Amino acid sequence: MAGPVQSIERAAAILRLLASGPRRLGLGEVAASLALAKGTTHGILRTLQNIDFVEQDPATGKYQLGAALLHLGTSYLDVNELRSRSINWADALAARSGEAVRLGAPLEGKVLIVHHVFRPDDTLQTLDVGALLPLHASSLGKVLLAFGSVPLEPAVEAGLEAYTRHTLVDREHLTRALTEVRELGWAAEVQEMITGEAGIAAPVRGHGGLVVGAIGVSGTVERICDAKGVPQPALVTQVRHAARAISRDLGAARW
Amino acid sequence: MVKRYVMSIDQGTTSTRCILFDHQGRLVSVAQREHQQYFPRPGWVEHDAVEIWHTLERVVPQALSHADVSADEVAAVGIANQRETTVLWDPRTGTPLGRAIVWQDTRTAPLVEDLRSRPGDEFFLRRCCLPPSTYFSAPRIRWLFDHVEGLRQRAEDGEVLFGTMESWLIWNLTGGPSGGVHLTDVTNASRTMLMNISTLDWDEELLEFFGVPRPMLPEIRASAESYGAARAVIPGVPITAALGDQQAALFGQTCFAPGEAKCTYGTGSFLLLNTGTDLVRSRHGLLTTVAYKVDDQPAVYALEGPIAVTGALVQWFRDRLGLISTAPEIETLARTVENNGGCYIVPAFSGLYAPHWRSDARGVIVGLTSYITKGHLARAVLEATGWQTREVVDAMNADSSLALKVLKVDGGMTSDNLLMQFLADVLDVPVVRPMAVETVSLGAAYAAGLAAGYWPDLEVLRRNWHRAAQWLPDMAPERREAEYEDWKRAVERSLGWIASPRPP
Numbered sequence: 001m002a003g004p005v006q007s008i009e010r011a012a013a014i015l016r017l018l019a020s021g022p023r024r025l026g027l028g029e030v031a032a033s034l035a036l037a038k039g040t041t042h043g044i045l046r047t048l049q050n051i052d053f054v055e056q057d058p059a060t061g062k063y064q065l066g067a068a069l070l071h072l073g074t075s076y077l078d079v080n081e082l083r084s085r086s087i088n089w090a091d092a093l094a095a096r097s098g099e100a101v102r103l104g105a106p107l108e109g110k111v112l113i114v115h116h117v118f119r120p121d122d123t124l125q126t127l128d129v130g131a132l133l134p135l136h137a138s139s140l141g142k143v144l145l146a147f148g149s150v151p152l153e154p155a156v157e158a159g160l161e162a163y164t165r166h167t168l169v170d171r172e173h174l175t176r177a178l179t180e181v182r183e184l185g186w187a188a189e190v191q192e193m194i195t196g197e198a199g200i201a202a203p204v205r206g207h208g209g210l211v212v213g214a215i216g217v218s219g220t221v222e223r224i225c226d227a228k229g230v231p232q233p234a235l236v237t238q239v240r241h242a243a244r245a246i247s248r249d250l251g252a253a254r255w
Numbered sequence: 256m257v258k259r260y261v262m263s264i265d266q267g268t269t270s271t272r273c274i275l276f277d278h279q280g281r282l283v284s285v286a287q288r289e290h291q292q293y294f295p296r297p298g299w300v301e302h303d304a305v306e307i308w309h310t311l312e313r314v315v316p317q318a319l320s321h322a323d324v325s326a327d328e329v330a331a332v333g334i335a336n337q338r339e340t341t342v343l344w345d346p347r348t349g350t351p352l353g354r355a356i357v358w359q360d361t362r363t364a365p366l367v368e369d370l371r372s373r374p375g376d377e378f379f380l381r382r383c384c385l386p387p388s389t390y391f392s393a394p395r396i397r398w399l400f401d402h403v404e405g406l407r408q409r410a411e412d413g414e415v416l417f418g419t420m421e422s423w424l425i426w427n428l429t430g431g432p433s434g435g436v437h438l439t440d441v442t443n444a445s446r447t448m449l450m451n452i453s454t455l456d457w458d459e460e461l462l463e464f465f466g467v468p469r470p471m472l473p474e475i476r477a478s479a480e481s482y483g484a485a486r487a488v489i490p491g492v493p494i495t496a497a498l499g500d501q502q503a504a505l506f507g508q509t510c511f512a513p514g515e516a517k518c519t520y521g522t523g524s525f526l527l528l529n530t531g532t533d534l535v536r537s538r539h540g541l542l543t544t545v546a547y548k549v550d551d552q553p554a555v556y557a558l559e560g561p562i563a564v565t566g567a568l569v570q571w572f573r574d575r576l577g578l579i580s581t582a583p584e585i586e587t588l589a590r591t592v593e594n595n596g597g598c599y600i601v602p603a604f605s606g607l608y609a610p611h612w613r614s615d616a617r618g619v620i621v622g623l624t625s626y627i628t629k630g631h632l633a634r635a636v637l638e639a640t641g642w643q644t645r646e647v648v649d650a651m652n653a654d655s656s657l658a659l660k661v662l663k664v665d666g667g668m669t670s671d672n673l674l675m676q677f678l679a680d681v682l683d684v685p686v687v688r689p690m691a692v693e694t695v696s697l698g699a700a701y702a703a704g705l706a707a708g709y710w711p712d713l714e715v716l717r718r719n720w721h722r723a724a725q726w727l728p729d730m731a732p733e734r735r736e737a738e739y740e741d742w743k744r745a746v747e748r749s750l751g752w753i754a755s756p757r758p759p
Binding site for chain 1: 279281282581582583584585586587667670671672690691693721722723724725726
């Protein structure tokens with residue numbers, strides 16, 4: 001086994017030092033406190049600054065802990081907490097859209113259904129909570145892939161299974177679709193998992209804008225899409241509205 | 256102006272919220288604000304009634320402005336309120352005589368013990384269907400008369416008004432000292448221990464027994480009927496409904512037919528079963544209460560099983576033991592194990608409510624072995640809510656000819672899937688969650704809209720109810736029965752821990 005990486009140990013020492021008091025510290029103070037060369041110290045501070053773990057006061061040039069570090073411990077979101085925080089908005093989305101609503105979070109290369117609200121027509125439906133969906137063939141999964149909640153490579157390497165003739169099984173096609181999802185801010189899936197079924201989903205963001213899940217509606221293609229097979233704009237608006245409302249409640253200020 | 260919305264005001268134990276609903280019963284706008292809890296002595300819980308009135312004055316305009324709605328677009332307003340909390344005030348000045356005594360307050364415990372031995376439960380059960388308990392209002396009025404000098408005389412001279420929260424708020428909304436109307440509804444009145452449950456009027460014998468002069472009492476009205484127009488905050492808007500919060504939830508869940516039941520899972524939990532226009536006197540430890548009364552139609556009754564500690568056990572697990580950081584994480588922790596490992600928690604923190612009514616019980620954790628992990632404890636925490644519900648349902652099935660076929664649920668704990676599945680498993684009936692979680696507010700809005708003609712009849716309201724989720728029983732009957740036996744043995748071990756009730 002390789003030995004400890006010295007620069008990481010030093011970076012940790014700098015972070016501990018900055019965390020130890022309320023006062024901002026200058027480059028010289030940091031270097032002197034840890035008995036490091038100024039050049040080495042500056043290199044580490046600059047790297048930490050690049051990843052938002054450290055901030056430099058523009059006026060004095062002194063350093064303090066960065067916002068990203070403060071959110072490090074809180075970016076993990078328990079899926080049951082996610083359901084609890086989403087439940088009112090998911091109900092409202094189902095009531096307004098008239099469609100079934102599902103909330104998904106990443107789990108071991110799949111989408112875990114965390115919450116499910118029945119389509120409000122009182123027909124017999126069963127709870128999907130706990131079920132797993134494929135990432136590349138569901139609107140919830142495409143959102144998670146597009147916004148970096150789950151890495152794309154392992155999904156591609158595991159093989160893009162064809163569920164219908166519309167499933168995106170080609171890496172190029174999938175990559176292009178995900179770029180479009182990022183540009184639009186929402187994802188659709190039209191007969192890609194089950195023939196005759198479609199879905200629309202949008203990202204749910206937590207602290208710092210990190211995508212922690214996806215919420216969407218799903219149902220028969222005739223209900224979700226127009227005659228040309230394009231997702232209904234009104235449904236897209238409702239889904240995005242619900243996703244933004246949950247994100248706001250979760251502390252993603254900008255959305 | 257087109258009347259597009261109905262407003263509900265839910266004056267709860269910790270906060271007051273105002274919600275606007277549309278024709279489909281969909282939530283349009285919410286505003287909420289907490290008020291302060293006062294704990295002047297152990298066992299005492301008080302609220303400042305003036306603060307609560309000011310809170311209402313703030314949240315109502317907020318709810319309107321959030322949705323850009325003006326008061327003249329509101330067809331009617333209905334009020335749901337924390338029950339049994341007692342306010343006394345001076346009608347000339349509108350000033351409360353001391354703080355409101357909250358339903359959780361146990362200062363009347365010694366008095367209640369006396370009442371249970373003399374004249375005994377039967378005297379009260381015959382008249383108001385409630386056993387003496389610190390829970391209800393009348394012992395508090397008596398306590399105030401015994402402890403505040405000159406109060407009884409002032410009450411007899413008409414210088415003091417009594418009310419639960421809805422009375423206080425309606426009196427203020429309709430003008431306060433200058434012409435405010437002093438009324439209560441049958442559901443709230445049925446929790447005072449002063450109303451005769453058959454005649455639905457104040458009971459002379461009970462008034463005499465508690466020494467409550469009639470002039471201080473509000474007029475008892477239907478839960479849904481026109482009480483008059485507001486003169487403050489929302490001038491001109493008709494006030495057309497008032498219900499106790501749990502009765503409002505029953506109404507919001509559209510449990511209009513005999514045999515329909517709901518349970519609201521919060522800090523405590525409250526299961527109410529509609530028994531129709533028949534008055535069912537419980538012989539198995541439940542309360543008989545009025546469910547609602549619409550205009551001059553006959554009153555509809557309910558059997559109620561209050562459970563003191565359900566969500567509060569999860570809060571205790573979070574805040575006192577620190578084993579989880581948020582309440583929903585209890586499910587994550589519970590799912591780390593397959594079962595409770597033989598461990599049971601009976602959360603009799605301040606005795607047991609329905610169906611046991613044992614103030615001498617205290618909490619126990621039984622079945623501990625070195626095998627038990629925090630995961631097993633988390634399961635036992637959730638299962639305690641399931642088994643306590645089962646005990647209440649068994650009592651209801653024994654009291655009523657209508658066996659429970661399905662349980663409608665609402666409240667914060669319904670987001671816990673493990674608990675909801677466990678409930679279906681131990682009750683052996685489907686558990687369904689409606690699409691509207693805010694059933695208390697919705698119930699008050701429904702009752703108000705019905706009385707104002709915004710909705711034509713109960714059938715229309717029923718059509719607004721939609722199933723959001725359903726959990727079906729999936730547990731082997733042998734396992735259900737064996738674990739229920741274990742639970743009952745655990746409950747036995749919690750009883751009699753307090754040798755005699757301690758003075759507060």
